[in-house]
Amino acid sequence: MGSTSRWLDVEVGTNEIHLDSLPSNVVVADIHNDNEFKLVVGDFGKPNEGPKIKIFKGAMQMADMLLPDLPLGVVCFYASETSPKSAPLIAVAFSSCVYVYRNLKLFYKYYLPSIELNKSELDVWKQLKDPVNNNEESIILLTKKLSSIPTDVLSRQSLSFLALPMDQKLEYLDTIDEDPKKLQPEISCVTTMKLSSNDKHAVSCLVIGSESGHVDKAVILLKHGSTEGRHLFSTEEHIVAIEVMTFDNSIMVICCDKTLSSYTKKGKKQWWLSLEHRPVAMCLVPVLHLGVTLTAVALSSGHVYLYDGKIKRDTVFVRAEFNGQAAGVDLGNPSVGQKPWMIPKKSKLFLEQSMRERENATAMYETFQHDLNKLRLKVASTLIEAHTRSDNTLAVGDLESIKLAAETKSVVGLSVLFHLTTSYKVDTPYIKVPLLSPGCKLRFRTKIEEIFSENMNPDILFRSVTGQGGEGSMIKILLLKAGKCRPVLAANVQMPPTDPLLVPYDKMQPSGFKGDDVADF
Incomplete structure:
Protein backbone atom coordinates (compact mmCIF):
# COMPACT_ATOMS: atom_id res chain seq x y z
CA MET A 1 0.00 0.00 0.00
CA GLY A 2 1.32 3.42 -0.94
CA SER A 3 1.36 6.64 1.03
CA THR A 4 -2.01 7.71 -0.44
CA SER A 5 -3.80 4.61 0.83
CA ARG A 6 -7.20 5.12 2.43
CA TRP A 7 -6.57 2.25 4.82
CA LEU A 8 -4.88 2.26 8.20
CA ASP A 9 -2.30 -0.35 9.06
CA VAL A 10 -3.61 -1.85 12.31
CA GLU A 11 -1.81 -4.61 14.17
CA VAL A 12 -3.98 -6.80 16.37
CA GLY A 13 -2.50 -8.83 19.22
CA THR A 14 -2.42 -12.26 17.58
CA ASN A 15 -0.77 -13.73 20.67
CA GLU A 16 -3.93 -13.13 22.67
CA ILE A 17 -6.65 -14.21 20.22
CA HIS A 18 -6.81 -17.83 19.07
CA LEU A 19 -9.73 -18.66 16.79
CA ASP A 20 -10.49 -21.72 14.70
CA SER A 21 -13.59 -21.06 12.65
CA LEU A 22 -15.21 -20.80 9.22
CA PRO A 23 -16.46 -17.71 7.34
CA SER A 24 -20.06 -18.81 7.95
CA ASN A 25 -19.43 -18.61 11.72
CA VAL A 26 -18.40 -14.94 11.71
CA VAL A 27 -20.92 -12.09 11.86
CA VAL A 28 -20.92 -8.44 12.95
CA ALA A 29 -24.03 -7.33 14.84
CA ASP A 30 -25.35 -4.73 17.29
CA ILE A 31 -26.18 -7.36 19.90
CA HIS A 32 -27.00 -4.84 22.68
CA ASN A 33 -28.89 -2.30 20.51
CA ASP A 34 -26.50 0.47 21.58
CA ASN A 35 -25.16 1.29 18.08
CA GLU A 36 -21.88 -0.43 18.97
CA PHE A 37 -21.34 -3.37 16.66
CA LYS A 38 -19.63 -6.44 18.07
CA LEU A 39 -17.89 -9.33 16.37
CA VAL A 40 -19.64 -12.66 16.98
CA VAL A 41 -17.51 -15.72 16.20
CA GLY A 42 -18.39 -19.40 16.42
CA ASP A 43 -15.06 -20.84 17.55
CA PHE A 44 -14.34 -24.57 17.24
CA GLY A 45 -12.17 -24.25 20.34
CA LYS A 46 -9.49 -26.52 21.68
CA PRO A 47 -9.98 -30.23 22.45
CA ASN A 48 -10.00 -29.61 26.21
CA GLU A 49 -12.33 -26.58 26.03
CA GLY A 50 -14.95 -27.35 23.40
CA PRO A 51 -16.63 -25.00 20.90
CA LYS A 52 -17.77 -21.57 22.04
CA ILE A 53 -19.51 -18.43 20.84
CA LYS A 54 -17.13 -15.53 21.47
CA ILE A 55 -18.10 -11.84 21.49
CA PHE A 56 -15.44 -9.24 20.65
CA LYS A 57 -15.44 -5.46 20.90
CA GLY A 58 -12.49 -4.49 18.76
CA ALA A 59 -9.67 -6.83 19.80
CA MET A 60 -11.09 -7.27 23.31
CA GLN A 61 -13.13 -10.36 24.15
CA MET A 62 -16.27 -9.41 26.08
CA ALA A 63 -18.04 -12.72 26.67
CA ASP A 64 -18.27 -16.32 25.54
CA MET A 65 -20.86 -19.11 25.64
CA LEU A 66 -20.19 -22.83 25.55
CA LEU A 67 -21.76 -24.71 22.61
CA PRO A 68 -22.88 -28.37 22.58
CA ASP A 69 -21.41 -29.11 19.13
CA LEU A 70 -19.29 -27.62 16.36
CA PRO A 71 -21.08 -24.61 14.84
CA LEU A 72 -21.97 -24.67 11.14
CA GLY A 73 -23.30 -21.12 10.85
CA VAL A 74 -23.95 -18.03 12.98
CA VAL A 75 -26.47 -15.30 12.10
CA CYS A 76 -28.09 -12.38 13.95
CA PHE A 77 -31.63 -11.19 13.24
CA TYR A 78 -34.61 -9.32 14.71
CA ALA A 79 -37.70 -11.39 15.46
CA SER A 80 -40.18 -8.76 16.73
CA GLU A 81 -41.32 -5.21 16.00
CA THR A 82 -41.55 -4.04 19.61
CA SER A 83 -40.81 -0.45 20.59
CA PRO A 84 -38.25 0.31 21.92
CA LYS A 85 -36.43 -2.15 19.74
CA SER A 86 -35.34 -5.30 21.53
CA ALA A 87 -31.89 -6.79 21.17
CA PRO A 88 -31.36 -9.07 18.16
CA LEU A 89 -31.29 -12.83 18.43
CA ILE A 90 -28.20 -14.93 17.73
CA ALA A 91 -28.90 -18.20 15.89
CA VAL A 92 -26.25 -20.94 15.85
CA ALA A 93 -26.71 -23.95 13.55
CA PHE A 94 -25.41 -27.39 14.54
CA SER A 95 -25.75 -30.86 13.07
CA SER A 96 -29.56 -30.98 12.80
CA CYS A 97 -30.71 -28.25 15.17
CA VAL A 98 -30.56 -24.49 15.67
CA TYR A 99 -29.97 -22.80 19.04
CA VAL A 100 -31.34 -19.26 19.41
CA TYR A 101 -29.79 -16.97 22.04
CA ARG A 102 -31.35 -13.80 23.48
CA ASN A 103 -29.27 -11.44 25.63
CA LEU A 104 -26.43 -13.99 25.49
CA LYS A 105 -28.66 -16.68 27.06
CA LEU A 106 -30.22 -19.75 25.46
CA PHE A 107 -33.75 -18.81 24.41
CA TYR A 108 -35.04 -21.47 21.99
CA LYS A 109 -34.07 -24.79 20.39
CA TYR A 110 -35.30 -25.92 16.98
CA TYR A 111 -34.75 -29.40 15.52
CA LEU A 112 -35.23 -30.19 11.85
CA PRO A 113 -38.10 -32.60 11.20
CA SER A 114 -36.97 -36.18 10.69
CA ILE A 115 -37.56 -38.14 7.48
CA GLU A 116 -39.02 -41.62 7.20
CA LEU A 117 -36.53 -44.25 6.03
CA ASN A 118 -36.74 -46.06 2.73
CA ILE A 176 -26.10 -53.23 16.58
CA ASP A 177 -29.21 -54.09 18.60
CA GLU A 178 -31.85 -52.02 16.80
CA ASP A 179 -32.81 -51.29 13.23
CA PRO A 180 -32.06 -47.79 11.91
CA LYS A 181 -34.58 -45.18 12.95
CA LYS A 182 -35.76 -42.08 11.14
CA LEU A 183 -33.34 -40.15 8.99
CA GLN A 184 -32.20 -36.89 10.58
CA PRO A 185 -31.30 -34.23 7.99
CA GLU A 186 -27.99 -32.40 8.34
CA ILE A 187 -27.74 -28.60 8.15
CA SER A 188 -25.27 -27.34 5.57
CA CYS A 189 -25.92 -23.58 5.64
CA VAL A 190 -28.07 -20.97 7.37
CA THR A 191 -28.95 -17.36 6.60
CA THR A 192 -31.71 -14.80 7.19
CA MET A 193 -34.31 -13.18 4.96
CA LYS A 194 -36.22 -9.99 5.73
CA LEU A 195 -39.97 -10.41 5.69
CA SER A 196 -41.45 -7.03 4.71
CA SER A 197 -38.80 -4.30 4.87
CA ASN A 198 -35.16 -3.75 3.98
CA ASP A 199 -34.53 -1.71 7.13
CA LYS A 200 -31.65 -2.92 9.29
CA HIS A 201 -34.03 -3.43 12.25
CA ALA A 202 -36.71 -5.15 10.16
CA VAL A 203 -38.09 -8.52 11.20
CA SER A 204 -36.31 -11.43 9.53
CA CYS A 205 -36.77 -15.18 9.37
CA LEU A 206 -34.25 -17.99 9.33
CA VAL A 207 -33.54 -19.85 6.09
CA ILE A 208 -31.92 -23.23 6.69
CA GLY A 209 -30.39 -25.45 4.01
CA SER A 210 -29.88 -29.18 4.56
CA GLU A 211 -27.71 -31.52 2.52
CA SER A 212 -28.92 -34.49 0.49
CA GLY A 213 -25.55 -36.08 -0.24
CA HIS A 214 -25.17 -34.49 -3.69
CA VAL A 215 -23.49 -31.28 -4.83
CA ASP A 216 -25.26 -29.90 -7.91
CA LYS A 217 -22.95 -26.89 -8.54
CA ALA A 218 -26.03 -24.88 -9.46
CA VAL A 219 -27.94 -21.80 -8.32
CA ILE A 220 -31.66 -22.31 -7.72
CA LEU A 221 -34.26 -19.54 -7.33
CA LEU A 222 -36.91 -20.16 -4.68
CA LYS A 223 -40.21 -18.26 -4.54
CA HIS A 224 -42.72 -17.96 -1.73
CA GLY A 225 -45.47 -20.55 -2.04
CA SER A 226 -43.59 -22.68 -4.56
CA THR A 227 -42.60 -26.24 -3.63
CA GLU A 228 -39.89 -26.47 -6.30
CA GLY A 229 -37.08 -24.09 -7.18
CA ARG A 230 -36.27 -22.72 -10.63
CA HIS A 231 -32.84 -23.54 -12.02
CA LEU A 232 -30.94 -20.35 -12.91
CA PHE A 233 -27.47 -21.50 -13.91
CA SER A 234 -24.78 -24.07 -13.20
CA THR A 235 -21.03 -23.72 -12.67
CA GLU A 236 -18.14 -25.95 -13.64
CA GLU A 237 -16.56 -25.90 -10.18
CA HIS A 238 -17.90 -25.79 -6.65
CA ILE A 239 -19.37 -22.48 -5.52
CA VAL A 240 -17.57 -20.88 -2.56
CA ALA A 241 -19.90 -17.92 -1.92
CA ILE A 242 -22.77 -16.08 -3.55
CA GLU A 243 -24.13 -12.54 -3.13
CA VAL A 244 -27.04 -10.64 -4.72
CA MET A 245 -26.42 -6.98 -5.59
CA THR A 246 -29.13 -4.71 -4.23
CA PHE A 247 -29.26 -2.12 -7.03
CA ASP A 248 -29.77 -4.41 -10.08
CA ASN A 249 -30.36 -7.86 -8.50
CA SER A 250 -27.35 -9.26 -10.30
CA ILE A 251 -25.72 -12.35 -8.80
CA MET A 252 -22.02 -12.43 -7.87
CA VAL A 253 -20.42 -15.88 -7.55
CA ILE A 254 -16.91 -17.00 -6.59
CA CYS A 255 -15.85 -20.57 -7.39
CA CYS A 256 -13.01 -22.91 -6.57
CA ASP A 257 -11.49 -22.40 -10.04
CA LYS A 258 -10.32 -18.90 -8.89
CA THR A 259 -13.04 -17.01 -10.77
CA LEU A 260 -15.44 -14.19 -9.92
CA SER A 261 -18.54 -14.23 -12.12
CA SER A 262 -21.63 -12.06 -12.51
CA TYR A 263 -25.04 -13.32 -13.64
CA THR A 264 -28.32 -11.59 -14.33
CA LYS A 265 -31.41 -12.42 -12.29
CA LYS A 266 -32.49 -14.65 -15.19
CA GLY A 267 -29.29 -16.71 -15.02
CA LYS A 268 -27.34 -15.25 -17.95
CA LYS A 269 -23.61 -14.77 -17.40
CA GLN A 270 -22.56 -11.12 -17.85
CA TRP A 271 -18.81 -11.31 -17.19
CA TRP A 272 -16.17 -13.17 -15.23
CA LEU A 273 -12.72 -12.40 -13.80
CA SER A 274 -9.76 -14.61 -12.99
CA LEU A 275 -8.40 -14.20 -9.47
CA GLU A 276 -4.75 -14.57 -8.49
CA HIS A 277 -5.42 -16.87 -5.55
CA ARG A 278 -8.14 -19.18 -4.29
CA PRO A 279 -11.15 -17.21 -2.95
CA VAL A 280 -12.33 -18.07 0.55
CA ALA A 281 -15.14 -15.57 1.26
CA MET A 282 -17.16 -12.74 -0.25
CA CYS A 283 -19.48 -10.02 1.06
CA LEU A 284 -21.04 -6.71 0.02
CA VAL A 285 -19.58 -3.42 1.31
CA PRO A 286 -22.04 -0.50 0.97
CA VAL A 287 -20.36 2.92 0.81
CA LEU A 288 -23.24 5.16 1.84
CA HIS A 289 -21.59 8.56 1.29
CA LEU A 290 -20.77 7.59 -2.31
CA GLY A 291 -24.00 5.73 -3.00
CA VAL A 292 -22.24 2.61 -4.27
CA THR A 293 -21.97 -0.99 -3.12
CA LEU A 294 -18.63 -2.74 -3.51
CA THR A 295 -17.96 -6.46 -3.58
CA ALA A 296 -15.22 -7.61 -1.20
CA VAL A 297 -13.48 -10.89 -2.10
CA ALA A 298 -11.08 -12.45 0.41
CA LEU A 299 -8.28 -14.62 -1.00
CA SER A 300 -6.23 -17.34 0.63
CA SER A 301 -3.11 -15.15 0.29
CA GLY A 302 -4.51 -12.68 2.83
CA HIS A 303 -5.57 -10.05 0.27
CA VAL A 304 -9.06 -8.53 0.13
CA TYR A 305 -10.07 -7.17 -3.29
CA LEU A 306 -12.80 -4.53 -3.54
CA TYR A 307 -14.70 -4.53 -6.85
CA ASP A 308 -17.15 -2.03 -8.29
CA GLY A 309 -18.74 -4.28 -10.86
CA LYS A 310 -15.76 -5.89 -12.60
CA ILE A 311 -13.43 -2.96 -11.87
CA LYS A 312 -11.05 -3.46 -8.96
CA ARG A 313 -11.13 -0.31 -6.84
CA ASP A 314 -8.82 -1.15 -3.95
CA THR A 315 -6.80 -3.86 -2.25
CA VAL A 316 -6.36 -4.57 1.43
CA PHE A 317 -3.72 -6.92 2.79
CA VAL A 318 -4.48 -8.78 5.99
CA ARG A 319 -1.37 -10.32 7.51
CA ALA A 320 -2.42 -13.33 9.58
CA GLU A 321 -0.42 -16.30 10.80
CA PHE A 322 -2.46 -19.48 10.58
CA ASN A 323 0.27 -21.57 12.18
CA GLY A 324 1.04 -20.82 15.80
CA GLN A 325 4.59 -22.17 15.64
CA ALA A 326 5.37 -20.15 12.52
CA ALA A 327 4.13 -17.03 14.28
CA GLY A 328 6.42 -17.68 17.24
CA VAL A 329 3.63 -18.54 19.65
CA ASP A 330 4.50 -20.86 22.52
CA LEU A 331 1.73 -23.45 22.32
CA GLY A 332 2.75 -24.99 25.62
CA ASN A 333 2.00 -21.80 27.55
CA PRO A 334 -0.91 -20.03 25.87
CA SER A 335 -1.55 -16.45 26.86
CA VAL A 336 -5.29 -16.53 26.24
CA GLY A 337 -7.11 -14.40 28.75
CA GLN A 338 -4.12 -12.34 29.88
CA LYS A 339 -5.80 -9.22 28.58
CA PRO A 340 -8.69 -8.19 30.83
CA TRP A 341 -12.17 -8.42 29.41
CA MET A 342 -14.35 -5.36 29.00
CA ILE A 343 -16.95 -5.93 31.71
CA PRO A 344 -19.96 -3.59 32.22
CA LYS A 345 -19.93 -1.48 35.38
CA LYS A 346 -22.80 -3.28 37.10
CA SER A 347 -21.35 -6.69 36.29
CA LYS A 348 -17.97 -5.53 37.58
CA LEU A 349 -19.52 -4.47 40.90
CA PHE A 350 -21.23 -7.83 41.17
CA LEU A 351 -17.96 -9.68 40.51
CA GLU A 352 -16.12 -7.57 43.08
CA GLN A 353 -18.82 -8.25 45.67
CA SER A 354 -18.65 -11.98 44.92
CA MET A 355 -14.88 -11.89 45.36
CA ARG A 356 -15.22 -10.14 48.73
CA GLU A 357 -17.75 -12.74 49.84
CA ARG A 358 -15.40 -15.57 48.93
CA GLU A 359 -12.48 -13.97 50.76
CA ASN A 360 -14.49 -13.23 53.95
CA ALA A 361 -16.85 -16.19 53.93
CA THR A 362 -16.12 -17.29 57.54
CA ALA A 363 -16.49 -13.83 59.08
CA MET A 364 -19.69 -13.13 57.12
CA TYR A 365 -21.18 -16.46 58.23
CA GLU A 366 -20.38 -15.79 61.90
CA THR A 367 -21.90 -12.30 61.68
CA PHE A 368 -25.01 -13.71 60.05
CA GLN A 369 -25.42 -16.36 62.77
CA HIS A 370 -24.93 -13.73 65.50
CA ASP A 371 -27.61 -11.46 64.00
CA LEU A 372 -29.94 -14.42 63.51
CA ASN A 373 -29.60 -15.48 67.17
CA LYS A 374 -30.28 -11.91 68.32
CA LEU A 375 -33.41 -11.81 66.19
CA ARG A 376 -34.62 -15.13 67.58
CA LEU A 377 -33.99 -13.94 71.17
CA LYS A 378 -35.90 -10.71 70.59
CA VAL A 379 -38.86 -12.56 69.07
CA ALA A 380 -38.96 -15.02 71.99
CA SER A 381 -38.76 -12.22 74.58
CA THR A 382 -41.57 -10.29 72.91
CA LEU A 383 -43.73 -13.41 72.77
CA ILE A 384 -43.18 -14.19 76.47
CA GLU A 385 -43.94 -10.59 77.44
CA ALA A 386 -47.17 -10.56 75.45
CA HIS A 387 -48.18 -13.94 76.89
CA THR A 388 -47.43 -12.78 80.45
CA ARG A 389 -49.38 -9.53 80.26
CA SER A 390 -52.34 -10.81 78.23
CA ASP A 391 -54.22 -7.55 78.68
CA ASN A 392 -55.24 -4.47 76.83
CA THR A 393 -57.10 -1.27 77.76
CA LEU A 394 -60.70 -0.59 76.84
CA ALA A 395 -62.34 2.81 77.54
CA VAL A 396 -66.13 3.43 77.44
CA GLY A 397 -68.32 6.45 77.96
CA ASP A 398 -70.88 7.26 80.67
CA LEU A 399 -73.84 4.90 81.18
CA GLU A 400 -72.40 2.42 78.67
CA SER A 401 -72.75 -1.32 79.11
CA ILE A 402 -69.65 -3.45 79.02
CA LYS A 403 -69.41 -5.30 75.69
CA LEU A 404 -67.00 -8.09 74.91
CA ALA A 405 -67.03 -9.65 71.42
CA ALA A 406 -64.98 -12.66 70.35
CA GLU A 407 -64.60 -14.27 66.94
CA THR A 408 -62.91 -17.65 66.93
CA LYS A 409 -62.75 -20.83 64.92
CA SER A 410 -64.68 -23.65 66.60
CA VAL A 411 -63.45 -23.07 70.20
CA VAL A 412 -64.86 -24.70 73.34
CA GLY A 413 -64.12 -24.30 77.04
CA LEU A 414 -64.11 -20.48 77.16
CA SER A 415 -65.54 -18.41 80.01
CA VAL A 416 -65.69 -14.75 81.06
CA LEU A 417 -64.70 -13.72 84.61
CA PHE A 418 -65.09 -10.25 86.18
CA HIS A 419 -62.31 -9.26 88.60
CA LEU A 420 -63.39 -6.18 90.65
CA THR A 421 -63.15 -4.44 94.02
CA THR A 422 -65.75 -4.22 96.82
CA SER A 423 -67.00 -0.92 95.37
CA TYR A 424 -68.84 -2.75 92.59
CA LYS A 425 -71.25 -5.62 92.30
CA VAL A 426 -71.84 -7.73 89.16
CA ASP A 427 -75.03 -9.71 88.67
CA THR A 428 -73.24 -12.48 86.73
CA PRO A 429 -69.53 -12.43 87.62
CA TYR A 430 -68.87 -15.71 85.77
CA ILE A 431 -70.23 -16.32 82.26
CA LYS A 432 -69.63 -19.61 80.48
CA VAL A 433 -69.19 -19.22 76.73
CA PRO A 434 -70.86 -21.92 74.60
CA LEU A 435 -69.30 -23.57 71.55
CA LEU A 436 -68.00 -21.02 69.08
CA SER A 437 -68.31 -22.10 65.46
CA PRO A 438 -66.16 -20.48 62.75
CA GLY A 439 -67.35 -16.96 61.94
CA CYS A 440 -69.81 -16.85 64.85
CA LYS A 441 -70.03 -13.75 67.07
CA LEU A 442 -71.54 -13.84 70.59
CA ARG A 443 -72.55 -10.92 72.84
CA PHE A 444 -73.07 -11.15 76.63
CA ARG A 445 -74.72 -8.48 78.79
CA THR A 446 -74.53 -8.07 82.58
CA LYS A 447 -75.41 -5.41 85.14
CA ILE A 448 -72.80 -3.69 87.32
CA GLU A 449 -73.76 -1.66 90.41
CA GLU A 450 -71.60 0.76 92.36
CA ILE A 451 -71.78 0.44 96.20
CA PHE A 452 -71.17 3.48 98.41
CA SER A 453 -69.81 3.12 101.94
CA GLU A 454 -70.53 5.36 104.98
CA ASN A 455 -67.10 6.99 104.85
CA MET A 456 -67.37 7.80 101.18
CA ASN A 457 -66.49 11.31 100.17
CA PRO A 458 -69.17 12.88 97.95
CA ASP A 459 -66.41 14.24 95.71
CA ILE A 460 -66.04 10.73 94.33
CA LEU A 461 -69.16 11.37 92.31
CA PHE A 462 -67.22 14.04 90.49
CA ARG A 463 -64.04 11.97 89.94
CA SER A 464 -64.22 12.61 86.23
CA VAL A 465 -63.50 16.26 87.10
CA THR A 466 -61.33 15.90 90.19
CA GLY A 467 -59.40 12.89 88.90
CA GLN A 468 -60.15 10.82 92.05
CA GLY A 469 -61.14 7.19 91.89
CA GLY A 470 -57.83 5.49 91.12
CA GLU A 471 -57.64 1.71 91.00
CA GLY A 472 -60.91 1.41 92.89
CA SER A 473 -62.82 2.37 89.76
CA MET A 474 -61.06 -0.24 87.60
CA ILE A 475 -62.67 -3.54 86.60
CA LYS A 476 -60.67 -6.29 84.88
CA ILE A 477 -62.48 -8.67 82.56
CA LEU A 478 -60.71 -11.98 81.84
CA LEU A 479 -61.37 -14.46 79.05
CA LEU A 480 -60.38 -17.89 80.39
CA LYS A 481 -59.69 -21.18 78.68
CA ALA A 482 -60.35 -24.49 80.42
CA GLY A 483 -57.14 -26.23 81.43
CA LYS A 484 -54.97 -23.10 81.24
CA CYS A 485 -53.75 -21.13 84.23
CA ARG A 486 -53.28 -17.92 82.27
CA PRO A 487 -56.08 -15.90 80.69
CA VAL A 488 -56.44 -15.88 76.96
CA LEU A 489 -57.50 -12.24 76.85
CA ALA A 490 -57.77 -9.45 79.45
CA ALA A 491 -59.34 -6.01 79.38
CA ASN A 492 -59.13 -3.16 81.94
CA VAL A 493 -62.29 -1.03 82.12
CA GLN A 494 -62.29 2.42 83.75
CA MET A 495 -65.77 2.69 85.30
CA PRO A 496 -67.51 6.04 84.87
CA PRO A 497 -68.79 7.85 88.00
CA THR A 498 -72.44 7.53 89.09
CA ASP A 499 -74.60 10.42 87.93
CA PRO A 500 -75.39 12.54 91.07
CA LEU A 501 -78.87 13.30 89.70
CA LEU A 502 -79.79 9.64 90.14
CA VAL A 503 -79.07 9.79 93.92
CA PRO A 504 -81.68 11.45 96.27
CA TYR A 505 -80.60 14.67 98.00
CA ASP A 506 -80.78 13.18 101.49
CA LYS A 507 -78.48 10.41 100.30
CA MET A 508 -75.92 13.03 99.33
CA GLN A 509 -75.49 13.99 103.06
CA PRO A 510 -72.70 12.19 104.88
CA SER A 511 -75.20 10.87 107.51
CA GLY A 512 -77.48 9.57 104.84
CA PHE A 513 -75.05 7.00 103.39
CA LYS A 514 -75.36 3.42 104.55
CA GLY A 515 -73.42 0.29 103.68
CA ASP A 516 -76.31 -1.31 101.80
CA ASP A 517 -77.23 1.69 99.64
CA VAL A 518 -76.82 0.90 95.95
CA ALA A 519 -76.91 3.11 92.90
CA ASP A 520 -77.77 1.49 89.60
CA PHE A 521 -76.42 2.61 86.27
Missing part, protein backbone atom coordinates in the same frame (compact mmCIF):
# COMPACT_ATOMS: atom_id res chain seq x y z
CA LYS A 119 -38.65 -49.34 2.96
CA SER A 120 -35.97 -51.11 0.94
CA GLU A 121 -33.36 -50.09 3.51
CA LEU A 122 -35.47 -51.45 6.37
CA ASP A 123 -35.97 -54.74 4.52
CA VAL A 124 -32.22 -55.09 3.97
CA TRP A 125 -31.53 -54.49 7.67
CA LYS A 126 -34.08 -57.10 8.70
CA GLN A 127 -32.23 -59.62 6.54
CA LEU A 128 -28.87 -58.51 7.92
CA LYS A 129 -30.09 -59.05 11.50
CA ASP A 130 -31.33 -62.55 10.63
CA PRO A 131 -28.81 -65.16 11.95
CA VAL A 132 -29.35 -67.21 8.77
CA ASN A 133 -27.58 -64.50 6.74
CA ASN A 134 -24.65 -64.26 9.12
CA ASN A 135 -22.12 -65.35 6.49
CA GLU A 136 -19.86 -63.58 4.04
CA GLU A 137 -21.78 -64.45 0.86
CA SER A 138 -25.12 -63.21 2.22
CA ILE A 139 -23.55 -60.02 3.57
CA ILE A 140 -21.95 -59.27 0.18
CA LEU A 141 -25.30 -59.74 -1.55
CA LEU A 142 -27.18 -57.57 0.97
CA THR A 143 -24.45 -54.92 0.84
CA LYS A 144 -24.95 -54.63 -2.92
CA LYS A 145 -28.70 -54.16 -2.37
CA LEU A 146 -27.98 -51.49 0.23
CA SER A 147 -25.51 -49.74 -2.09
CA SER A 148 -28.12 -49.57 -4.84
CA ILE A 149 -30.25 -47.26 -2.69
CA PRO A 150 -29.45 -43.53 -3.21
CA THR A 151 -27.14 -42.24 -0.51
CA ASP A 152 -29.29 -39.16 0.14
CA VAL A 153 -32.03 -41.35 1.66
CA LEU A 154 -29.74 -43.69 3.60
CA SER A 155 -29.44 -43.41 7.37
CA ARG A 156 -26.19 -42.84 9.21
CA GLN A 157 -26.17 -46.44 10.33
CA SER A 158 -26.31 -47.67 6.73
CA LEU A 159 -23.60 -45.26 5.58
CA SER A 160 -21.33 -46.36 8.42
CA PHE A 161 -21.95 -50.01 7.55
CA LEU A 162 -21.11 -49.50 3.86
CA ALA A 163 -17.86 -47.72 4.74
CA LEU A 164 -16.55 -50.71 6.75
CA PRO A 165 -14.38 -53.48 5.24
CA MET A 166 -15.82 -56.97 5.04
CA ASP A 167 -13.99 -58.34 8.07
CA GLN A 168 -15.46 -55.60 10.30
CA LYS A 169 -19.04 -55.78 9.03
CA LEU A 170 -19.76 -58.98 10.98
CA GLU A 171 -18.51 -57.39 14.19
CA TYR A 172 -20.55 -54.26 13.46
CA LEU A 173 -23.73 -56.32 13.06
CA ASP A 174 -23.12 -57.97 16.44
CA THR A 175 -22.90 -54.59 18.16
